[in-house]
Amino acid sequence: MFFRQLLNDESACASYLLGCKSRGQLAVVDPHVDLVDQYIALAEAQGVPIAAVFETHVQADHVSGLPDLVARTGATAYLPEGTGVDFDHHPLADAEIVNVGNTEFQALATPGHAQAHHAYLVTDHARADDPWMVLTGDALLVGDAGRPDLHAHGDHSVEEMARSLYRSLTERLLSLPDHLLLYPAHYAGSVCGRGLSGHPTSTIGFERRHNQALKHDSEEAFMEALIRDIPPPPERQAEIVATNRAETIVMARNGHKSAFAGLVLSGARPVYLDPVYDEELELAHVPQAADLAAVLDANPEAKAAPWDG
């Protein structure tokens, strides 16, 4: 088995390049946009292609390297079902298994930080048929549980997300054996948890004994502690999430420059609706329904914002 943890100290993000050298396939988990060259260079140095890219969830604190990595390697993108992203991917159901050579990834639905969040249980079948490690994303970090507020909205209040996370931790992750290695998506310096360790690796057993967030004996106590002292949200959170979902927006081409600035801020990709210029009146008419229909047919993934016309 091949395994490398790649860190980005600026956002305190941990990502992973791992897989099977003998069967010639590697996977990347939670890629950071600034590390794409490094994943590719490391894989090339091993002479093994990257065949799969996994996200534990749609990140809110940093831009993902997944679209770039998939475009450059032809790998399959795997995300938890229900993320709402606008690009081709394989949505993983709970307990679904993906084999990357001899290395098995099993999705473990662990909602709470995000509603659509999977941990990945990794088994190296070249050594044993028991899982060896778990990539916990933002559900369980080294020293804390993930924050419940970043993806909370509508029906999923911060309190509900915290309760959901409690069940994910106690019923899913803490039901795993103590010896499992634990690899999180963040470490000390990240806004995604409080009092995180600077050591981005642990075990299920060590966290079970020493993680402060796991010391509560009831869902209520856990929830109250988790929503207390939540760190400030990441800067540019909304734009990062929009970028990571790769949203496409239908926009009139003759809009104000502020709309274009909005594209830059949100990371959304525009498809333009061309204005109809009236030579006689010397003005542009409002966008036509037929033109909008044509643009939506050609770009089925695009979202159209309502406007007053």
Add this chain to the structure above:
Amino acid sequence: VSAELVTPYPPGIPTVAPGEVYNDATLTYLQELVANGAFVEGATDPTLSQLRVTA
């Protein structure tokens, strides 16, 4: 291919957005505006004697 959002202001509707290709009509239009004293926003060089492009 423009690397800038070049916008005569007023009215504030970009003539060329990043990623769009300049053609003779857009160049002539922008140069005429500048020659007549109009204000063009978003260009690194407001006189438009130089334009920032990606290719």
